[in-house]
Amino acid sequence: MNYPDTQVGTPVPVSPAFSAQYKSVLGVTTGPKSSWEKTGCIGKTDWALTYDDGPSPNTPMVLAELAKHNYKSTFFVVGSQVKKYPEILLQAYQAGMEIGVHTWTHPFLTHLTNEQIVSEIMYTFHIIKDVLGIDCRYVRAPYGDTNDRVRGVIQALGFVLIRWNRDTDDALTNGKSVVAKFDAFMNQTVFGTISLEHDLNLSTAQQTPYGMNKLAKSPYTERTISQCTGEAAYGRKEPFPSNTSLSQTTVSAQTAIQTSASSIPSTISSLPRVSTTKSADKRMQYPLFGLAILLFTI
Ligand SMILES: [Zn+2]
Numbered sequence: 001m002n003y004p005d006t007q008v009g010t011p012v013p014v015s016p017a018f019s020a021q022y023k024s025v026l027g028v029t030t031g032p033k034s035s036w037e038k039t040g041c042i043g044k045t046d047w048a049l050t051y052d053d054g055p056s057p058n059t060p061m062v063l064a065e066l067a068k069h070n071y072k073s074t075f076f077v078v079g080s081q082v083k084k085y086p087e088i089l090l091q092a093y094q095a096g097m098e099i100g101v102h103t104w105t106h107p108f109l110t111h112l113t114n115e116q117i118v119s120e121i122m123y124t125f126h127i128i129k130d131v132l133g134i135d136c137r138y139v140r141a142p143y144g145d146t147n148d149r150v151r152g153v154i155q156a157l158g159f160v161l162i163r164w165n166r167d168t169d170d171a172l173t174n175g176k177s178v179v180a181k182f183d184a185f186m187n188q189t190v191f192g193t194i195s196l197e198h199d200l201n202l203s204t205a206q207q208t209p210y211g212m213n214k215l216a217k218s219p220y221t222e223r224t225i226s227q228c229t230g231e232a233a234y235g236r237k238e239p240f241p242s243n244t245s246l247s248q249t250t251v252s253a254q255t256a257i258q259t260s261a262s263s264i265p266s267t268i269s270s271l272p273r274v275s276t277t278k279s280a281d282k283r284m285q286y287p288l289f290g291l292a293i294l295l296f297t298i
Contacts (some may be wrong), residue, residue, distance in 0.1 A: 001126055004104070007080050011112055012104040015119045022122070022157065025239065026114045031152020040165040041192030041228035047220035048193065048228040049073040049211070050164065052102055052140060053200035055081050055088035061205040063095050069212050072096045074225040074233075075199065076140040076162075079104035079124030086131045093132050098224040098233045100138035100162065101125055109141050109150045117153050125236070135236040138162050138225055158236045162225055164196040168204075168211075175203025182214045190219055194228060 006012045019026060041048055051062060054077055066073055075089075075097050082089050093099055103109070103120040112120065121139060128136055139159040141150065146161065154161055166185055169177040178197065185195070197204050197211075215222060226233035 003083055003123060003127055006105055008106045010105055011107045011116050012119050012123055014115045018118050018122045019115050022118050025118055025153055025156045028114060028152040028156050030148045031155055037161045037163050038229050039163040040194055041223060042230055043192050044190055045219050045221055046192045046223045046228050047215060048223045048225050049195055050076060051197050051199040052076045053078055053198045055085040056200045058202050058205040059088050059092060059199045062199045062208050063092055065208040065212055067095060069216060071222040072224050074098040074100060076100040076102035078102050078106055079127050082127045082131060089131055098226060099128060099136060100140060101136050102140050103142055106142045108143060108145045110145050110147050114153050121157060134234045136234060137236040138233060156239055158239050164194045166193050166195040168197050170197050170201055170204045175201050175207055178204060178207040179210050182211045186214055186218055
């Protein structure tokens with residue numbers, strides 16, 4: 001598959017092939033209510049650390065800290081970043097991390113057409129599959145920006161949406177809030193947690209040990225998202241034909257059985273490589289209206 005060069009900030013061009021393949025999805029106008037979106041862990045003492053917006057040159061620093069504690073966490077990756085750093089995605093997966101989809105260019109999904117959403121999600125799904133040989137089932141919407149239509153489209157494609165219930169706010173503070181947030185988390189009532197951080201962010205990566213040490217001394221047990229929700233991370237199945245109702249598609253997506261991760265395919269060598277220099281990526285630029293949405297929704 002030829003992957004677009006489109007980077008974060010500009011929606012990926014619509015793929016005519018995806019639009020034809022998922023014609024039934026293009027007509028979706030609504031979907032399940034917000035309660036359908038998974039926001040926390042089932043187990044009260046479970047804690048799923050999640051990292052978004054990578055892979056990036058800072059990701060290995062996070063992986064090294066996780067390895068010290070033998071923690072397995074979940075990374076929601078951006079397709080255009082995977083195209084730049086496939087070897088870092090591979091490193092995370094081989095270290096036992098779970099991988100999910102976080103779109104190709106990190107747009108506000110509620111601002112896109114169904115065709116654009118399909119291309120954002122499916123390009124990312126396929127490049128992950130090319131690199132790792134897995135069929136991701138979990139999707140996280142950039143900025144948590146969803147509505148009934150976006151949820152309906154993503155569900156009809158056969159994915160499960162994952163949100164969070166504890167935000168370190170590192171995206172808003174360039175990582176400066178991570179320490180104070182983990183201190184605050186530990187003083188709150190214990191409940192099943194999905195926390196949000198960004199491995200694109202150098203400061204977040206540098207502060208990873210603090211959160212790790214806090215968790216190690218807490219009543220919480222580190223979990224991946226699949227352990228946290230009790231549903232398989234991989235094994236997405238293609239949607240049924242267009243005459244299948246959305247509710248039937250829902251059942252299909254939620255009962256998909258995990259397939260074993262295959263060996264790393266040779267296609268990784270065909271993906272473009274960019275040397276992992278020491279220079280940190282510029283953090284993704286979150287538009288002001290994005291901040292407003294975050295403040296209203298979190
Ligand atoms: Zn993000």
